[in-house]
Amino acid sequence: MTSINEQPIPAARPVIGEDEIEAAVRVLRSGRVVQGPEVAAFEEGFSRLVDGRHCVAVNSGTSALHLLLLALGIGPGDEVIVPSFSFAASANAVRLVGADVVFADIEPGSFGLDPAAVEAAITPRTAAIMPVHLYGHPAAMDKLMPIAEKHKLAVVEDACQAHAAALNGTPVGAFGAGGTFSFYPTKNMHSLEGGMVSTADAELARTLRLLRNQGMEQRYANEIVGANMRMTDVSAAVGRVQLAKLEGWTEQRRANAAYLDAHITAPNVITPPVAEGARHIYHQYTVRIQGDRDAAMARLTEAGVGNAVYYPTPIHRLKPYWEPDQKAGRTWDLPETEKAAAEVVSLPVHPSLTEGDLARIVTAVNSLGESL
């Protein structure tokens, strides 16, 4: 039970501190509020996280995925291989450009696409693979990239949860044709709302810049059909403040995760494995509960430990995917996805946790014992 003077520990704690507020007010006073100097500076700053790739800021992670697929020319008739164990935005972006989603299963350890399942899902219509670096753990890019190269497929990295994660020294967002990031408030860094696309291809970056702004580089000289997915300078200014703090926050998350790894001993709680060579940045610290998950979550909540399931329903079971598949008589064989959706629980790992919070989380988790 939470005692009277113990506040519940939230699952996430977005930071909007004085620095962020000052930056936002400074921009508002400047009068340059949309896609101005702050956006340009944010793009330049962020490119250091992705090995100097070109960065194009947009208004959300979903827009980043959507525009990247459009810029790559992916559309009707194409298939994109996506994990079903992700946030719906990953698959929604594919549907929004009129392409077909093909679900592939995940590896149980990294929760990312299983390379063998991806290879088995390739057809003559496959245009791209979308690895999702779920929870901040890099997908198996060392195995996925050679598969993509062999079959001449584009790789669209959904790094929306994985700012500054890396595999064998290469940061996520620097492997594929393009990477996408989200700056939603609960992410490891935010810009209120916002997103970023990274790419090594200057021509693709130019297309992305056109697409986010009605197809214009010069005002009213529209070159292609585009949308309005611009980032505001207020968002970019907040994003820049957060970007400067990201590395410290990431190290704090990693230290918090190391503490939890070392102290969680309940036999029916599996702590998150980390692949060799992976830099996990713990957007989520996600354990598997082998037993009654609902009961475990209720007991954690009672002990004042925030917890949440990302994601209880795999995308292929959500109505917009499930119903058309049912109609077409299409089924997916995704045993690891189903298992993960039934077992995972994310515990607090955010940088605002105190030593006392960490100890309380461990006590609550270990007291789950073998009774589940």
Ligand SMILES: Cc1ncc(COP(=O)(O)O)c(C=O)c1O
């Ligand atoms: C894996 C994944 N992909 C895409 C998105 C979409 O990002 P946004 O919410 O900024 O549109 C999110 C964020 O919630 C996400 O977690």
